[in-house]
Amino acid sequence: MRKKSGILEVARQAGVSSASVSRALSGHPAVSENMKARVLAAAADLGFHPNQMAQGLRRGRSTTVGLLVGDIEQGVYASLTKEIQAALETLGLDLLLYNLGHSHDRLKNILARSDSLQLHGIIIAASDTLSNDNLAVLSQKAAEQHFPILAIGLSLHGQGIPSIVYDDSEAVMRSVSHLIATRGPGIAYLGRIGGSASGTKRFSGYKAALAAHGIQIDQRLVWDAAFRYRAGHDSVERALDAGLAFRAIQAGSDELALGAMAALNARGLRIPEDVAIVGIGNIESSAYSSPSLTTHGAAPEAIAGLVAERLQKWQSNAPEIITLSRPFIRRASA
Amino acid sequence: MRKKSGILEVARQAGVSSASVSRALSGHPAVSENMKARVLAAAADLGFHPNQMAQGLRRGRSTTVGLLVGDIEQGVYASLTKEIQAALETLGLDLLLYNLGHSHDRLKNILARSDSLQLHGIIIAASDTLSNDNLAVLSQKAAEQHFPILAIGLSLHGQGIPSIVYDDSEAVMRSVSHLIATRGPGIAYLGRIGGSASGTKRFSGYKAALAAHGIQIDQRLVWDAAFRYRAGHDSVERALDAGLAFRAIQAGSDELALGAMAALNARGLRIPEDVAIVGIGNIESSAYSSPSLTTHGAAPEAIAGLVAERLQKWQSNAPEIITLSRPFIRRASA
DNA sequence: CTGAAAGCGCTTACAG
DNA sequence: CTGAAAGCGCTTACAG
Numbered sequence: 001m002r003k004k005s006g007i008l009e010v011a012r013q014a015g016v017s018s019a020s021v022s023r024a025l026s027g028h029p030a031v032s033e034n035m036k037a038r039v040l041a042a043a044a045d046l047g048f049h050p051n052q053m054a055q056g057l058r059r060g061r062s063t064t065v066g067l068l069v070g071d072i073e074q075g076v077y078a079s080l081t082k083e084i085q086a087a088l089e090t091l092g093l094d095l096l097l098y099n100l101g102h103s104h105d106r107l108k109n110i111l112a113r114s115d116s117l118q119l120h121g122i123i124i125a126a127s128d129t130l131s132n133d134n135l136a137v138l139s140q141k142a143a144e145q146h147f148p149i150l151a152i153g154l155s156l157h158g159q160g161i162p163s164i165v166y167d168d169s170e171a172v173m174r175s176v177s178h179l180i181a182t183r184g185p186g187i188a189y190l191g192r193i194g195g196s197a198s199g200t201k202r203f204s205g206y207k208a209a210l211a212a213h214g215i216q217i218d219q220r221l222v223w224d225a226a227f228r229y230r231a232g233h234d235s236v237e238r239a240l241d242a243g244l245a246f247r248a249i250q251a252g253s254d255e256l257a258l259g260a261m262a263a264l265n266a267r268g269l270r271i272p273e274d275v276a277i278v279g280i281g282n283i284e285s286s287a288y289s290s291p292s293l294t295t296h297g298a299a300p301e302a303i304a305g306l307v308a309e310r311l312q313k314w315q316s317n318a319p320e321i322i323t324l325s326r327p328f329i330r331r332a333s334a
Numbered sequence: 335m336r337k338k339s340g341i342l343e344v345a346r347q348a349g350v351s352s353a354s355v356s357r358a359l360s361g362h363p364a365v366s367e368n369m370k371a372r373v374l375a376a377a378a379d380l381g382f383h384p385n386q387m388a389q390g391l392r393r394g395r396s397t398t399v400g401l402l403v404g405d406i407e408q409g410v411y412a413s414l415t416k417e418i419q420a421a422l423e424t425l426g427l428d429l430l431l432y433n434l435g436h437s438h439d440r441l442k443n444i445l446a447r448s449d450s451l452q453l454h455g456i457i458i459a460a461s462d463t464l465s466n467d468n469l470a471v472l473s474q475k476a477a478e479q480h481f482p483i484l485a486i487g488l489s490l491h492g493q494g495i496p497s498i499v500y501d502d503s504e505a506v507m508r509s510v511s512h513l514i515a516t517r518g519p520g521i522a523y524l525g526r527i528g529g530s531a532s533g534t535k536r537f538s539g540y541k542a543a544l545a546a547h548g549i550q551i552d553q554r555l556v557w558d559a560a561f562r563y564r565a566g567h568d569s570v571e572r573a574l575d576a577g578l579a580f581r582a583i584q585a586g587s588d589e590l591a592l593g594a595m596a597a598l599n600a601r602g603l604r605i606p607e608d609v610a611i612v613g614i615g616n617i618e619s620s621a622y623s624s625p626s627l628t629t630h631g632a633a634p635e636a637i638a639g640l641v642a643e644r645l646q647k648w649q650s651n652a653p654e655i656i657t658l659s660r661p662f663i664r665r666a667s668a
Numbered sequence: 669c670t671g672a673a674a675g676c677g678c679t680t681a682c683a684g
Numbered sequence: 685c686t687g688a689a690a691g692c693g694c695t696t697a698c699a700g
């Protein structure tokens with residue numbers, strides 16, 4: 001039942017100086033085998049864990065990485081968070097989670113506090129377009145090089161921040177082309193367009209596919225809606241109430257697609273016979289809807305791996321932009 | 335373009351001592367209005383934010399609260415995390431997230447590190463039964479009173495830890511009684527039983543309902559399965575393959591229920607005509623399945639509020655146990 | 669009400 | 685390879 005085993009206790013027990021304890025424990029090269037063994041034994045014996053506040057103060061850097069996610073209740077962010085936490089854990093880093101929830105002020109506050117928290121790094125995973133304010137702060141922080149900043153899902157390449165994004169435009173272009181090929185024209189787009197970085201890209205894929213097939217865009221079939229279930233559901237109801245005809249829907253997220261499916265089912269429309277539907281994200285439940293949802297996959301584990309690498313050797317981080325390809329996952333809905 | 339504005343810079347700019355800056359900024363009572371105004375002005379001018387590492391070291395306590403969740407990919411944990419993060423933010427606290435993922439070792443490691451992190455508090459939200467090892471560590475830490483520990487979803491009352499739980503046993507008893515009343519016997523139970531604190535309670539509600547109606551338990555209708563979609567899906571497939579007859583399913587989570595529904599739909603069974611089904615948790619998607627899922631609600635926001643209160647006045651925390659009642663949400667599936 | 673000074677627990681030049 | 689000493693940026697008794 002020790003009380004406050006600090007580095008001094010370990011030093012005393014091992015009969016060495018606190019400097020040596022520090023070096024032995026932190027893997028400093030110039031430490032004799034004998035010294036290392038004695039220190040390790042003493043540390044283990046006392047159940048010593050270095051005080052991270054003290055380490056952080058001295059080193060000018062904590063071991064916590066701030067992860068700013070757009071919306072933890074969305075499946076893709078939950079999966080990403082899980083994988084990133086696991087990856088950080090293997091690096092001995094802790095995850096400070098902030099849910100942005102589409103609030104620019106929140107992001108601003110967090111960025112302001114990042115200095116005082118002595119963050120080890122910041123990962124920003126969001127789909128919303130950021131405000132100019134925040135973009136300016138981010139690019140300044142990136143230039144200062146105090147700690148690595150990484151973007152996921154949106155490109156902050158213009159701010160000098162390494163970014164990992166999906167080929168959303170190409171992915172949607174592929175699936176919409178598939179829909180056109182199998183259903184003809186009358187393909188609706190459902191999803192946030194303005195204000196969303198990824199939304200803009202996805203919608204551009206839709207436009208490109210229509211253009212490639214010589215189809216004119218019908219604005220009544222473009223439903224700009226937020227990312228969650230209700231938005232998908234309500235958009236479809238509204239379209240149906242308006243008497244609009246459509247043979248397929250490309251949704252900007254699986255949640256939107258699933259919400260849309262609920263509305264279609266409720267109106268007695270058959271999927272995919274009457275209306276085919278494609279999502280994006282491959283959230284866990286998309287494989288268990290009725291019918292199962294055709295969608296574009298994600299790669300949270302791969303992203304977590306890339307993040308971990310860049311967190312380790314960040315001094316040499318080029319402001320690269322890595323584009324991941326989304327696998328097209330064909331299931332029953334389209 | 336300041337470079338390293340610390341408390342000394344602020345003191346210089348305000349023409350006072352660093353001690354006064356500290357007091358003025360931390361709301362110490364014995365500070366003159368004049369002093370406070372000058373310090374605040376200087377601090378704002380320099381964009382000063384106190385170094386949390388230094389504060390933490392000096393105060394012996396950080397501003398980060400560790401939240402240990404069972405599985406962030408499950409909707410109920412994602413919602414809880416979101417609400418708790420928001421509540422902590424209003425208290426000026428940050429959220430350190432750890433995903434337990436049903437690993438006892440992980441919990442053990444985190445608890446071991448909690449001292450070195452100088453955590454402001456620990457919130458453990460999980461359904462798994464904890465190992466004796468971990469229970470012992472938890473009760474020791476609770477006794478030490480270095481920081482508040484709170485349990486959500488499982489009772490650690492026996493370890494002297496204030497706990498917030500749902501009345502799962504009563505809730506399931508109510509819904510299963512409803513199922514028996516409307517469908518007769520042949521009600522299956524689907525969900526983790528052994529190894530899960532909440533699972534055990536839920537199953538006990540099932541047993542109680544059957545007993546109250548004089549129905550003998552049919553072990554073939556008790557499907558012990560993990561909490562996610564696949565488990566629910568596969569359990570139903572197995573039961574159907576085995577030729578088992580059942581008129582309704584009480585699932586231990588919405589994910590299980592939704593997975594089960596997928597299997598029933600795939601086999602052409604109608605819900606609720608052939609098989610009625612009830613979940614637990616009221617995850618967002620449960621309102622958008624086809625048919626929509628009857629379930630038991632949760633109260634993440636209320637829980638976050640209770641947590642925030644107890645984090646603030648924890649010195650007076652009695653090792654209470656707060657039981658929240660789950661609202662029965664009737665939708666189309668039962 | 670305010671300031672000088674000690675100290676929280678580490679790490680890291682600096683000597684040796 | 686090892687140790688003595690300074691110092692990271694705050695807070696808090698202690699005097700006044």
